[in-house]
Amino acid sequence: MKQDRISQTALKVALGNITLSSKADWAKRLPPDLVEISEQLLLASGSPGYGPGLMRASKKPWMVSVYEIQDRIMPGQWEGFGHRKIFMNQQVELAIEAGARQVLVLGAGFDTLCLRLAPQYPDVQFFEVDHPATSAAKAKGVALVGQPDNMVQIAADLSASTLSNVLSNDDRWDTTQLSVLVAEGFLQYLKDEEVRSLFSEAAACTTSGSRISFSHAIPEDRKVLQMILRIISEPFQSAVSSEDLPGYINNTGWTVISDVDTNSAHGIERYAVAERC
Ligand SMILES: C[S@@+](CC[C@H](N)C(=O)[O-])C[C@H]1O[C@@H](n2cnc3c(N)ncnc32)[C@H](O)[C@@H]1O
Numbered sequence: 624m625k626q627d628r629i630s631q632t633a634l635k636v637a638l639g640n641i642t643l644s645s646k647a648d649w650a651k652r653l654p655p656d657l658v659e660i661s662e663q664l665l666l667a668s669g670s671p672g673y674g675p676g677l678m679r680a681s682k683k684p685w686m687v688s689v690y691e692i693q694d695r696i697m698p699g700q701w702e703g704f705g706h707r708k709i710f711m712n713q714q715v716e717l718a719i720e721a722g723a724r725q726v727l728v729l730g731a732g733f734d735t736l737c738l739r740l741a742p743q744y745p746d747v748q749f750f751e752v753d754h755p756a757t758s759a760a761k762a763k764g765v766a767l768v769g770q771p772d773n774m775v776q777i778a779a780d781l782s783a784s785t786l787s788n789v790l791s792n793d794d795r796w797d798t799t800q801l802s803v804l805v806a807e808g809f810l811q812y813l814k815d816e817e818v819r820s821l822f823s824e825a826a827a828c829t830t831s832g833s834r835i836s837f838s839h840a841i842p843e844d845r846k847v848l849q850m851i852l853r854i855i856s857e858p859f860q861s862a863v864s865s866e867d868l869p870g871y872i873n874n875t876g877w878t879v880i881s882d883v884d885t886n887s888a889h890g891i892e893r894y895a896v897a898e899r900c
Contacts, residue, residue, distance in 0.1 A: 629670050630757045631855040633732025636704050636808060637661040638673075638681055642690050643705045645682045653705055654712040660735040664764035668733070697848045699890010704808075706886075707838055710894050711807050712736060714836035718803035719744055723833070725802040726750065727790075729781065729821075730809030733761055741771035748795055749774040752781065782817055786824035798828050804835040808892070811840035811859040818861050819875055826876025826899055833899040835877060838892045839863055845891050865893040876900055 644650040644658040665673045680686055694701040715726055715736060724747055728737055731751035741749045749771070753761070758778035765776065779789040790796040804825055810818050818839075825835060840862040852858045863871045865884040872879065877897035884893035 627756050629760045632857050637733035639701050639704045641681045642686050646687050656739050657735050663768050664733045667764035667767045668760040703890040711805050718834050722801050723803040724800045728805045737774045741774040752777045787827050790828050802829045802833040806837035815861045822872050822875035822877050829899050836896050838894050843891050
């Protein structure tokens with residue numbers, strides 16, 4: 624993916640959720656404030672085209688129809704985003720209730736989880752990592768919304784630097800704290816061996832009992848989507864079935880603790896939770 628450009632897929636996820644909030648009961652199902660904050664982040668990002676006109680258009684019934692057609696052609700590339708947000712939010716809150724004191728969102732894009740939950744959990748430290756260009760574009764919106772004292776944004780390419788190096792540059796990350804990591808719509812942009820290295824690295828940076836909630840692409844025919852992703856230089860690089868996941872991350876320090884995900888509403892992705900052994 625191009626380092627010097629804001630991630631187009633990150634913009635697309637945030638915008639897709641804004642439109643999703645105009646469909647049926649999705650506004651109530653999505654985590655509170657997600658839509659309002661997403662809109663502020665996108666507007667502040669300075670990304671071409673992401674102005675007030677697009678935000679207004681995104682909530683119109685005709686835009687919902689456009690997305691419904693797109694979702695049929697590329698399953699999971701719209702409502703799947705909403706399912707993902709709900710799943711990750713629930714898993715992070717469960718982990719915090721179980722004692723996690725650090726939240727780390729990998730490939731955060733314009734995700735709002737840290738911004739929403741940091742003020743609710745002042746005793747928990749929130750971290751986000753993303754490519755420098757996307758991180759910088761998001762920082763403008765974070766400043767606008769108000770950066771919580773317990774939230775840190777880190778700009779880094781996780782294909783080029785190890786997670787230990789990235790986190791050791793910030794003295795607030797504490798490897799001895801129970802933590803919950805999130806990798807939502809992110810792992811598929813790494814190669815299989817990079818995914819496994821990332822899990823090993825994540826194990827080195829966390830203590831036993833920590834968790835990682837993540838989505839992963841499944842091996843499926845997705846020619847149209849992959850063609851579009853290639854055009855924007857963000858093609859998928861890895862995939863694994865939900866059934867094969869335990870073997871895929873074997874010996875990385877993590878054990879899958881969630882059931883096999885068979886939910887086709889998740890489109891070309893499946894969701895999982897693993898625990899640090
Ligand atoms: C599809 S977006 C998902 C964004 C967010 N997790 C969400 O679901 O709303 C993928 C994100 O992964 C980030 N990303 C991809 N490869 C990365 C890498 N090697 N290092 C850091 N971030 C990366 C992109 O910049 C982008 O923000």
